[in-house]
Amino acid sequence: MHNDRTITEARLKRVLDERVRPAVYPVSVPLEVSVWDAPGEPVPVAEGLAAPRRPVEPGAPWGPPWGTSWFTVAGTVPREWAGRTVEALLDLGFDENMPGFQCEGLVYRPDASPVKGLNPRNQWVRIAESASGGEQVLLHVEASSNPVILDYHPFVPTELGDRETADAAPRYRLGRMDLAVFDRPVWELVQDLEVLGELMAELPEDSPRRWEILRAVERALDAVDLQDVGRTAERARRELAGVLSAPAHASAHRLSAVGHAHIDSAWLWPLRETVRKVARTTSNMTALLEDEPEFVYAMSQAQQFAWIKEHRPEVYARVKKAVAEGRFVPVGGMWVESDTNMPGSEALARQFVHGKRFFLEEFGIETEEVWLPDSFGYSVALPQLVRLSGSKWFLTQKISWSRTNKFPHHTFWWEGLDGTRVFTHFPPIDTYNSQLSGREVAHAVRNFQEKGGATRSLAPTGWGDGGGGTTREMLARARRLADLEGSARVGFEKPSAFFEKAQAEYGHAPVWAGELYLELHRATLTSQARTKRGNRRSEHLLREAELWAATAAVRTGFPYPYEALDRLWKTVLLHQFHDILPGTSIAWVHREAAQTYARVAAELEEIVGGATAALAGDGTGGGTVVFNAAPHGRGGAAAHGAVVARPAAEHSGQVVxxxxxxxxxxxxxxxxxxxxxxxxxxxxxxxxxxxxxxxxxxxxxxxxxxxxxxxxxxxxxxxxxxxxxxxxxxxxxxxxxxxxxxxxxxxxxxxxxxxxxxxxxxxxxxxxxxxxxxxxxxxxxxxxxxxxxxxxxxxxxxxxxxxxxxxxxxxxxxxxxxxxxxxxxxxxxxxxxxxxxxxxxxxxxxxxxxxxxxxxxxxxxxxxxxxxxxxxxxxxxxxxxxxxxxxxxxxxxxxxxxxxxxxxxxxxxxxRVPGDTGVRPLVEVAGENGEAVVVSAVKLADDGSGDVVVRLYESLGGRARARLEAGFAVAAASGCDLLERPGSAVAVEDGRILLALRPFEIVTLRLSRA
Known part of the structure; x- marks a missing residue:
């Protein structure tokens, strides 16, 4: 019997590779192809469409590193294809083994409307579901010749990682550019055979189900005429219908597939290329949503939505429509999928502020799941921030990469620094780029560590890292695995639906207290020191700019720079993406980061200088005012919550x-x-x-x-x-x-x-x-x-x-x-x-x-x-x-x-600023345990109301009773969440607010000025 199995498996592989898959497109005709090579950086779509073309043939080299070429393909659907499904096959020179890491394209119609993206595993464009024959085809492809940096050995140093050092040699050769008939029954037969073959390979050797599938596959292969696959495909499928219709066991694991394309906001490509990667992927996914009613697609990173809104509005219109329909789902609630080890306190909080606010303002959606599949470890501060942002669930996959200890849970409560808990899931499928292959689905079932207590897990499904997303083949697998004996039950649904069911089923899940330390990638805490220094300096300058601008606005009417601070925060947050701040991107990214940090520092210094000058006065008396944004005080002395400004005095003491x-x-x-x-x-x-x-x-x-x-x-x-x-x-x-x-x-x-x-x-x-x-x-x-x-x-x-x-x-x-x-x-x-x-x-x-x-x-x-x-x-x-x-x-x-x-x-x-008078702090913290309470931010409310927002935290890990003293008249006060949405009212007496903080508790107060 073992010999039967190996023979059938070998037979299945060869028949699929050499006869059945090629028969998906049984006839084709070449398209006429012409090209224009943009001379430098990418150009606007209108310019690319209008540029003059030169003829080019398949096999021609194209694409220097980081170049852009605009291809035009033209042709006519043959009359004899009437009634048949027709697709354009556009191969830019892809290596199918490297989706997301090489050349890609975005297809446009002549009217500049986007059609879909092209990548190594998605090379087709539907021309007609049922052709009339004689249709004229004219499409334009904005093709990006991103060089392969990772290659098959990821550790070879290369100069291709920066346009300034890369050579100009073409990286690709144009492949097949054809019109072809798409044979749906043959394509469906491919999916049947792949799913059953993969399932068969994962079942135990002595499983009766394995042998039922094997015999059905043998009969199907016997039914296929290898010289006329298209005519006999349906006959072969009928031989498989019985094993495909056998229902899953009642106890079968439930796998919630979520369409996904993990797109690194920068990594082996620069930021500007990510803008186009997002446009290509979202064009693909919105097109797939139109074709596949059961499909649900989730996308994180508000920054990526903002990019296509700014740079590809025609694509964003399709995204916004799909979001409104409820099947294109914003997730994550953060500005980017940031590193969480190194961003400072306020920066990590602002990731949620700016991310969640974008989704609320653009789509009216309160994201509830924090989606961080690929960051390099997770800060113990996150659970409290997740809850304070209005979210309640957390997802990652990266901890499965740990090399020393296997993490003991897949579904659990994660307890943070202050005792806050958040319901958390690690997909046991162990990838954020699942293809729903038989191997992956079986691994998820075997690997799931909550068996007996929980029955479901999540599978982010689609090509990622460099984007691409879910394919029609993955959806075909899901349909076949929806209720199939020997497999988990697979179905697409929103992440929120998964979490609601998982928590209802397993609310008594075990608790993990403390950080989620990744036992790998530890050097990301040191690589690219300039980037890390730029981040740290930017964070502290932002603290100062908000503090002094708010103080000056309240005291002198100084115009608070709302727009500038919003923009600068988003710039700094972008650079906390988990391949920028950790120092793991190409040279181009870090070269630009250094330039960006310098511009951010200069602009923030200008804001700080203007605010402190307004506070200190004209300085005609020759004095100096010292501004200090750091907490001070020792032991039982009062701690002035991070704001103090006073006339300069000589330092006491002597150094020998x-x-x-x-x-x-x-x-x-x-x-x-x-x-x-x-x-x-x-x-x-x-x-x-x-x-x-x-x-x-x-x-x-x-x-x-x-x-x-x-x-x-x-x-x-x-x-x-x-x-x-x-x-x-x-x-x-x-x-x-x-x-x-x-x-x-x-x-x-x-x-x-x-x-x-x-x-x-x-x-x-x-x-x-x-x-x-x-x-x-x-x-x-x-x-x-x-x-x-x-x-x-x-x-x-x-x-x-x-x-x-x-x-x-x-x-x-x-x-x-x-x-x-x-x-x-x-x-x-x-x-x-x-x-x-x-x-x-x-x-x-x-x-x-x-x-x-x-x-x-x-x-x-x-x-x-x-x-x-x-x-x-x-x-x-x-x-x-x-x-x-x-x-x-x-x-x-x-x-x-x-x-x-x-x-x-x-x-x-x-x-030290020229001035003749001290400046009273806008807020101070004092009292019995005042030294334990640190103010992390003082700013004006983002809504432009003029309210003062103060965020503070208990810093020593104990209970703290203190009072916040406002240096201005307060009409009312309330506690609020990170997004500054008011909650319950807080008592104010003579500008003082009594505080009682738990260990490491974060409190945000909103003070309305009288």
Missing amino acids: ARPREGGGFTLGNAWLRVEVDGRGLVVSVYDLEADRETLAPGAAANLLQLHPDFPNMWDAWDVDHFYRNTVTDLTDVETLELTDGGVVRVVRAFGASRVEQRISLPSNMRRLDLETEVDWHETEKFLKAAFPLDLHTDRVAAETQFGHLYRPTHTNTSWDAAKFEACAHRFVHLEEPGWGVAVVNDSTYGYDVTRSVREGGPGTTTTVRLSLLRAPRFPDPRTDQGTHRFRYALVPNASVGDAVREGYRINLPER
């Missing part, structure tokens, strides 16, 4: 700087004594108040360490644990000097690179400041800055959005060991009872912590390392070459509250 015996220098202030040795390394940071040393005995801090960095896969994405096996300490020094300002300057050279560091103590702070400038010209190296601390602790606090989370410093379990590189925002903090240390930074995200027991005596060394730079060569062969600047600081005797304050301070330096 002198040569050190044996080489190097000693720095000191009222709190710390710091020793820098002859190598330019920090060998002592003595806490005078606590009378204890910060650093481990015999160890050196601010030690730069260099590792080889050649991961097994995914160069820009991954760092593997074995990188630690080899390390070079950078201790050779070229220059070591004490400058006039009491700053120790150290210069080192290593490899082809140089680094200059400036080590200093502020006069009035318990903090050692370290500024590092690296002229980086290494490849496949990893640069870290190490701080070996004399601390014994089993956990480290790492800042995340709206709080911090604890991670272990040990490797007791495989789950602990897998977190050998993790994310922190502005600080990491470690402590023994009563005494702790913070390391704060202005632009890094990756860090690691290790522990060792010292030789020759008791004591534990806990080493914190900041990840500074990498040098992967794919997909950008010149990743981070050039100059980089980092600021970080060591803060001894620090509580978590001190870490919060100093983390803000290093990112929000004081601004």
Whole structure:
């Protein structure tokens, strides 16, 4: 019997490949083809349609990297085809194995109306369902010659990733450009045989059902005349009808298919190309919706809707109509499918604000499911933000990529930092680009971990990454699998319908508390340091711009820049997409990102400058006003919630700087004594108040360490644990000097690179400041800055959005060991009872912590390392070459509250503006636990009402009672969600609002001005 099976499987494959599939198009005639090659960047549709053409033949080369060619195809339907279905087959030179990663096209009619997209798995255009014969055919194709970057080996460095470095050689050869008869019965036979063949292959060897299918397939193959497939296709299908009509078992798993095309907003293509990818895919999907009444298509990323609205309004009109009909479904509720590790607190909140608001304003739809299939791990802050945005469900698939531990659930409640829970689903089909193949469907059933408690899962169905979407073949599979013995039941439905049924069935699902850490792609926390610095700087400038503009608007009538802030926020949010901010896109994307961040900074600096000047007055008295947007206050002192402006005063305290015996220098202030040795390394940071040393005995801090960095896969994405096996300490020094300002300057050279560091103590702070400038010209190296601390602790606090989370410093379990590189925002903090240390930074995200027991005596060394730079060569062969600047600081005797304050301070330096009077903060937080409450945003309401919106959070992980004091007359106040929609009224007494916050709770208040 085994021999029968293998013979039949081999027979089925050959008959399908060599006889049945080719017979889908039994006769064809060539089309006349002409082309115009756009000379530079893409042109408007009207220009492309009107441009002069030259004749071209199939087989002709076309398309330099990133070029655009406009093809015109013309022909006449033969008279003898009357009554038959006719399609145009337009092959731009596709490789069917690489949908989404190569050339693509969008077909237009002569009147500039879009027809559908072309891609490797979707090359047909319907001309006539039942031709009359003699019809004239005239179509135009906007074809994009995107080069293949990934290829079949994804790690080969290439210069094709930027138009500025790519060559001009054509990348493609034009394929078949024909009119052809489409034989529907043969096509249906192909679908029958594929579905049954794939199902048969997944059933157990001893399954009677497997052998029933095999015998039916044998009979069908016997019924096909291989010399006349079209005439005998229906006869063959009748032999399969019995096994195709056998119903699924009552206990069969239910698979909710959702049409989908995961489109990366940038990755192996630039942002401008994504605009066209979205237009091509949505044209395809709206056309398919018209043909297939059971089909439902879901699309995330408000930015992508906005792009086609702006750049392809003719396509957007079709999308908007399909959305109104309820079958083209906006999902996700975010501006883009962003990274969630690195965006700051407000940025992650604004992803929901701008995404959900777009869908509400454009379509009147409140999206309820957060759709993030492909981001590289998920912040513990997300559940609270999901609920505060008005959403209630969460979907991802990426955790299935983890390499060490298999995640124990597919449907569960995810509990976030503050205790908020959100109903969550991981599709067990383990792909966001499902084809509904037999292998995939069977895997979903076998893999589903909630068997016995739940019966359904979701399958995002369609070609993705570079777009393409669902095909008619996938819909044909779904129809056959709707109720088929041996398979899961498959049917298309909206994501919301799936979630409602899943939650009703399995509301008692298990709980996962904490972050969803991806045990892969850890190097995304470091790759492309300029992009990460641009993001961090933009976020803090946006904080300042909103704060000072709102203060100036309330106090002086300064015109609040609503439009500019809305536009700038959306620009920054776009660049938090999960292949831009993580540093995993081609060179073109990161080159443009650097230019964009520079423009954003310049515009925000202008807004901040205008607002602070309006607040400070004309400055004719020669005074100076200091503006500080960082939280301040220590211990029980009142914390002025991130806003303070006052007349400048001289700094108190004194810094001592002198040569050190044996080489190097000693720095000191009222709190710390710091020793820098002859190598330019920090060998002592003595806490005078606590009378204890910060650093481990015999160890050196601010030690730069260099590792080889050649991961097994995914160069820009991954760092593997074995990188630690080899390390070079950078201790050779070229220059070591004490400058006039009491700053120790150290210069080192290593490899082809140089680094200059400036080590200093502020006069009035318990903090050692370290500024590092690296002229980086290494490849496949990893640069870290190490701080070996004399601390014994089993956990480290790492800042995340709206709080911090604890991670272990040990490797007791495989789950602990897998977190050998993790994310922190502005600080990491470690402590023994009563005494702790913070390391704060202005632009890094990756860090690691290790522990060792010292030789020759008791004591534990806990080493914190900041990840500074990498040098992967794919997909950008010149990743981070050039100059980089980092600021970080060591803060001894620090509580978590001190870490919060100093983390803000290093990112929000004081601004000094000519002026003669202090400026009272627009809002202040004070009271018994006021130091625990941090204001994350002060702004005017987005609706232009003039209301002041204040968002704040409990930052220490405990209960906080405090009061918000408004520096203006308040007529009324209410709590609101992230979208600033008012909720319940809040009592206000003399401009004061009493606050009682739970651990890490986020509160947004809307204050109406009297």
